[in-house]
Amino acid sequence: MIKYLGSKRRLVPVLARICEEAHADTALDLFTGTTRVAQAFKQRGAVVTAVDTARYSEVFAQTYVATDATAVDKDDLIDALAHLESLPGEPGYFTETFCDRSRFFQPFNGARVDAIREALARDYADSPLFPILLTSLIEAADRVDSTTGVQMAYVKQWAARSFNRLELRFPQLLVGGGCAVRGDALELAGTVGEFDLAYLDPPYNQHRYFTNYHVWETLVAWDAPPHYGVACKRADAREPATKTAFNARRGMPEALRAVVRDVRARVLVLSYNDESWVELDELRDICAVRGAVEVLGFDSKRYVGAQIGIHNPLGERVGTVSHVRNHEYVLIVGERNEVRRLAAAAREEVPHG
Ligand SMILES: C[S@@+](CC[C@H](N)C(=O)[O-])C[C@H]1O[C@@H](n2cnc3c(N)ncnc32)[C@H](O)[C@@H]1O
Numbered sequence: 001m002i003k004y005l006g007s008k009r010r011l012v013p014v015l016a017r018i019c020e021e022a023h024a025d026t027a028l029d030l031f032t033g034t035t036r037v038a039q040a041f042k043q044r045g046a047v048v049t050a051v052d053t054a055r056y057s058e059v060f061a062q063t064y065v066a067t068d069a070t071a072v073d074k075d076d077l078i079d080a081l082a083h084l085e086s087l088p089g090e091p092g093y094f095t096e097t098f099c100d101r102s103r104f105f106q107p108f109n110g111a112r113v114d115a116i117r118e119a120l121a122r123d124y125a126d127s128p129l130f131p132i133l134l135t136s137l138i139e140a141a142d143r144v145d146s147t148t149g150v151q152m153a154y155v156k157q158w159a160a161r162s163f164n165r166l167e168l169r170f171p172q173l174l175v176g177g178g179c180a181v182r183g184d185a186l187e188l189a190g191t192v193g194e195f196d197l198a199y200l201d202p203p204y205n206q207h208r209y210f211t212n213y214h215v216w217e218t219l220v221a222w223d224a225p226p227h228y229g230v231a232c233k234r235a236d237a238r239e240p241a242t243k244t245a246f247n248a249r250r251g252m253p254e255a256l257r258a259v260v261r262d263v264r265a266r267v268l269v270l271s272y273n274d275e276s277w278v279e280l281d282e283l284r285d286i287c288a289v290r291g292a293v294e295v296l297g298f299d300s301k302r303y304v305g306a307q308i309g310i311h312n313p314l315g316e317r318v319g320t321v322s323h324v325r326n327h328e329y330v331l332i333v334g335e336r337n338e339v340r341r342l343a344a345a346a347r348e349e350v351p352h353g
Contacts, residue, residue: 024196056216061180062131069173190262198265204276292336294343
């Protein structure tokens with residue numbers, strides 16, 4: 001899985017336990033990101049719908065959520081990966097933009113990304129293997145990048161991992177079906193379906209995923225967009241259509257209120273941390289319209305960028321961060337007795353340290 005701001009790696013056992021205890025046959029992951037949580041729900045037997053605005057999230061969801069491992073021809077997949085892996089590097093837009101003009105990847109790896117992505121467009125566009133192969137490519141590129149975990153900047157000296165040769169791996173597919181949807185949670189919350197469990201993990205502050213992961217957007221869109229700035233961000237990052245209400249201080253609480261209100265689910269689970277623009281009490285009020293609210297809290301390490309320090313767009317370290325830990329919360333909302341039962345079970349999984 002890629003490095004991702006706000007990824008819920010440490011929360012997964014808690015969320016999976018809630019899914020299990022709720023006996024959820026159907027689940028919604030409305031801001032799915034890496035699909036880490038959706039995958040955990042799928043592994044607990046739920047049919048999951050995974051939603052996000054990001055193009056790369058849709059590809060991950062097609063791979064890990066919507067694809068049934070039993071329906072994939074493993075030999076075909078192995079052959080395709082071996083073929084792509086064997087292609088010689090062929091520098092193109094990716095190399096020029098993300099290795100020469102900026103320094104997100106070493107040029108020898110960039111040229112291989114160009115060659116593999118071109119082959120995917122040419123030879124696999126209509127194949128059911130397409131999202132799986134593209135997921136493999138994004139994850140391979142992520143393992144050899146030269147960033148602190150976001151793509152607003154790259155580090156000044158090449159990161160040690162960037163010297164490694166990009167290597168395509170076989171994505172760990174899961175058994176069962178599911179659904180991948182690309183779209184805005186605000187529009188989809190009330191219409192995407194009815195679920196036993198819905199999980200909400202929206203952005204809570206100014207950090208935009210569209211710009212933080214613009215390289216993955218471009219690798220999926222493969223549209224060679226005009227770009228700007230030292231980080232070579234997509235020019236359309238400036239357009240309102242690529243912005244979300246969840247990154248606007250004024251609009252975010254209202255957007256959250258609307259999504260919480262509109263989602264059709266028996267149990268709603270929401271995660272939140274103390275770097276958010278809304279306070280925990282306000283969040284509790286927002287959720288209370290749906291029923292009883294239980295709150296689980298724990299201490300958590302901040303994302304990798306915060307661990308490493310603050311860098312300017314040239315990759316120079318310009319400061320240290322004030323804290324490397326934050327508080328995470330999980331709110332469980334629904335019928336009182338059920339919510340109490342789910343919270344008691346989930347507390348057994350709360351990570352410490
Ligand atoms: C905190 S991250 C989710 C991380 C995810 N739970 C994980 O573990 O990988 C928030 C996600 O919301 C997505 N997002 C932002 N605005 C959105 C919107 N209006 N509708 C749907 N998804 C949105 C972002 O692309 C990002 O992937």
